[in-house]
Amino acid sequence: MADMNNPPVDATAEEVDVARLPHIRPRHYGRITAVVAILVIGLFLIRAFAVGRIDWTTTWQYLVWPSIVWGLINTIWMSVACMVMGIVIGVSCAVARGSPNPVLRFTAIGYAWFFRGTPVILQLLIWFNLALVFPTLGVPGLWSVNTVDVITPAVATLLGLGLNEGAYTSEIMRAGMLSVDRGQYEASKSIGMSYTQSLRRIILPQAMRVVVPPLGNEFIALIKTTSLASIIGFSDVLRNAQDIYYDNAKVIELLMVAAFWYLIVVSVLSVGQAVVERRFGRGFSSSDKQ
Amino acid sequence: MTGHLVSAVKVGKRYGTLQALTDVSIDVSAGEVVCIIGPSGSGKTTFLRCINQLETIDAGAIWLDGELTGYRRVGNALRPLSEVEIARQRRITGMVFQRFNLFPHMTALQNVTEGPVQVLKKRPDRAREDAMALLERVGLAHKADVYPAQLSGGQQQRIAIARSLAMRPKLMLFDEPTSALDPELVGEVLNVMRDLAGSGMTMIVVTHELAFARDVSNRIIFMDEGRVVESGPPEALMTNPREQRTRDFLRAVLAPAPTSGAPAGEAAR
Ligand SMILES: Nc1ncnc2c1ncn2[C@@H]1O[C@H](COP(=O)(O)OP(=O)(O)OP(=O)(O)O)[C@@H](O)[C@H]1O
Ligand SMILES: [Mg+2]
Numbered sequence: 394m395a396d397m398n399n400p401p402v403d404a405t406a407e408e409v410d411v412a413r414l415p416h417i418r419p420r421h422y423g424r425i426t427a428v429v430a431i432l433v434i435g436l437f438l439i440r441a442f443a444v445g446r447i448d449w450t451t452t453w454q455y456l457v458w459p460s461i462v463w464g465l466i467n468t469i470w471m472s473v474a475c476m477v478m479g480i481v482i483g484v485s486c487a488v489a490r491g492s493p494n495p496v497l498r499f500t501a502i503g504y505a506w507f508f509r510g511t512p513v514i515l516q517l518l519i520w521f522n523l524a525l526v527f528p529t530l531g532v533p534g535l536w537s538v539n540t541v542d543v544i545t546p547a548v549a550t551l552l553g554l555g556l557n558e559g560a561y562t563s564e565i566m567r568a569g570m571l572s573v574d575r576g577q578y579e580a581s582k583s584i585g586m587s588y589t590q591s592l593r594r595i596i597l598p599q600a601m602r603v604v605v606p607p608l609g610n611e612f613i614a615l616i617k618t619t620s621l622a623s624i625i626g627f628s629d630v631l632r633n634a635q636d637i638y639y640d641n642a643k644v645i646e647l648l649m650v651a652a653f654w655y656l657i658v659v660s661v662l663s664v665g666q667a668v669v670e671r672r673f674g675r676g677f678s679s680s681d682k683q
Numbered sequence: 684m685t686g687h688l689v690s691a692v693k694v695g696k697r698y699g700t701l702q703a704l705t706d707v708s709i710d711v712s713a714g715e716v717v718c719i720i721g722p723s724g725s726g727k728t729t730f731l732r733c734i735n736q737l738e739t740i741d742a743g744a745i746w747l748d749g750e751l752t753g754y755r756r757v758g759n760a761l762r763p764l765s766e767v768e769i770a771r772q773r774r775i776t777g778m779v780f781q782r783f784n785l786f787p788h789m790t791a792l793q794n795v796t797e798g799p800v801q802v803l804k805k806r807p808d809r810a811r812e813d814a815m816a817l818l819e820r821v822g823l824a825h826k827a828d829v830y831p832a833q834l835s836g837g838q839q840q841r842i843a844i845a846r847s848l849a850m851r852p853k854l855m856l857f858d859e860p861t862s863a864l865d866p867e868l869v870g871e872v873l874n875v876m877r878d879l880a881g882s883g884m885t886m887i888v889v890t891h892e893l894a895f896a897r898d899v900s901n902r903i904i905f906m907d908e909g910r911v912v913e914s915g916p917p918e919a920l921m922t923n924p925r926e927q928r929t930r931d932f933l934r935a936v937l938a939p940a941p942t943s944g945a946p947a948g949e950a951a952r
Contacts, residue, residue: 574784576780576782576784577784577786579737579778579780579784580778580780580784580785580786580843581786582737582770582773583735583737583773583776583777583778583780583847584777584797584798584802584846584847584849584850585770585771585773585774585798585802585803585850586770586798586801586802587766587767587770588766590801590802594797594801595786598788599786599787599788602788673788675788675830676787676788676789676790676830676831676832677787677788677832678832
């Protein structure tokens with residue numbers, strides 16, 4: 394790194410000479426190979442689908458078909474509702490797990506044990522068939538309703554997926570809270586904060602930073618899992634696409650429609666996740682500008 | 684009740700089988716500055732945490748500003764106070780930690796206003812004014828909108844002091860506030876503490892900075908193995924200690940200067 398105009402006093406003539414040579418940028422042969430390979434494979438796939446037996450105009454035509462749009466809306470609101478339910482339950486369980494009260498602690502452990510221990514599809518079927526166990530719901534003698542009237546496919550899906558999501562989210566939240574330094578609890582206590590205040594203002598905001606990427610994962614998985622609920626009659630986008638192709642036999646065309654919408658929803662979500670991550674990452678990188 | 688701001692009587696604290704504190708009795712009057720010194724593991728931190736109720740004590744009692752802490756007397760027994768009441772009692776004291784423990788997701792200013800706004804329910808604009816005055820006092824008004832990760836250790840510790848002062852405590856507890864700092868940053872924190880002592884704040888300071896203890900404190904307490912070994916005015920205790928253990932400790936801390944400029948705190952550990 395010797396400066397030409399100001400070489401170190403004890404540099405030999407050769408050192409000065411070498412120091413003057415231009416620096417060549419390193420070549421990344423691996424990257425170049427990878428780019429070429431990906432381009433070739435990509436072109437091949439595009440050609441295959443273009444000349445393959447897919448009627449793209451049908452796909453295009455069904456993209457905003459009423460029942461597809463309706464199914465898409467169902468998929469989106471159900472995923473959002475289940476995720477909200479999952480987060481609320483998850484935070485409560487994570488807090489209960491850290492509570493000195495053994496009853497709360499074991500309830501939270503038992504809940505996670507049950508809902509993580511059985512397949513989601515089985516839970517959906519149980520909720521949907523609840524009427525077999527309890528024909529009516531309510532307070533005996535005061536008020537009651539027929540279970541089949543209350544537990545519609547949408548309600549059964551919300552309960553099934555939401556409760557299942559809560560069990561997974563609780564573990565993610567617990568990991569997030571454990572990642573916050575103990576000194577933070579003590580500092581918040583030392584300025585007179587109560588336990589709930591320090592959770593809300595100090596601990597959870599810091600846990601969020603750690604928790605957002607896995608929660609994003611959960612959300613994406615959940616969007617796709619809603620399609621499982623079609624077996625109990627919930628009309629999500631995939632189910633409605635299937636209904637159409639049972640009718641007109643344009644199988645791949647309609648599957649492409651569904652794939653398109655899933656990709657769009659997940660992409661939008663990823664952008665949202667990046668925004669949320671930046672929000673909770675404030676103060677954690679030393680290059681942050683105020 | 685006793686006329687002292689802090690009155691600890693025969694305090695005992697156990698961690699499992701380890702007796703961390705035994706029969707610790709210390710009185711501190713309002714306006715007094717008391718330094719606690721002693722070897723590592725002697726229970727200095729534990730004692731401060733007991734005063735601030737970050738730990739519950741197993742024996743004895745501590746009064747803060749005339750009020751029994753952590754318990755209420757019911758007949759001939761002591762019944763633990765609720766979490767809310769303990770949080771209220773904690774507001775009498777402010778605590779400064781060895782590792783600062785600033786809230787990393789908040790700016791310096793937000794760190795200082797957090798307690799007044801959330802706990803004291805001050806109006807945010809008033810809290811901000813007061814916080815700016817405190818930041819001015821610790822010499823960091825120009826860093827108000829900076830996050831802790833962008834501050835030096837010394838600056839973080841000064842913000843932490845401002846954060847505690849914002850709650851208007853009657854007593855400040857310092858647990859080795861400079862021992863996580865690079866030597867050249869120790870002075871700025873000690874200066875803030877010196878000013879604070881000069882302004883009449885009651886302080887209990889655990890420190891290895893013997894020069895600071897001698898200059899600023901009214902009294903030095905030497906602890907070893909969970910007990911108060913001796914206490915007295917700084918000059919007397921440091922030049923002419925009564926106990927052999929105190930003498931050994933002071934010799935170990937003061938005598939060897941392995942590298943020039945190493946602070947006393949380094950040698951103690
Ligand atoms: N949470 C804890 N659980 C178990 N033992 C503990 C705990 N905190 C402290 N101790 C023990 O209690 C004793 C006193 O510790 P304390 O931290 O009060 O010492 P100290 O005088 O502050 O030492 P140092 O100068 O190293 O900070 C030590 O033996 C320590 O190992
Ligand atoms: Mg200590």
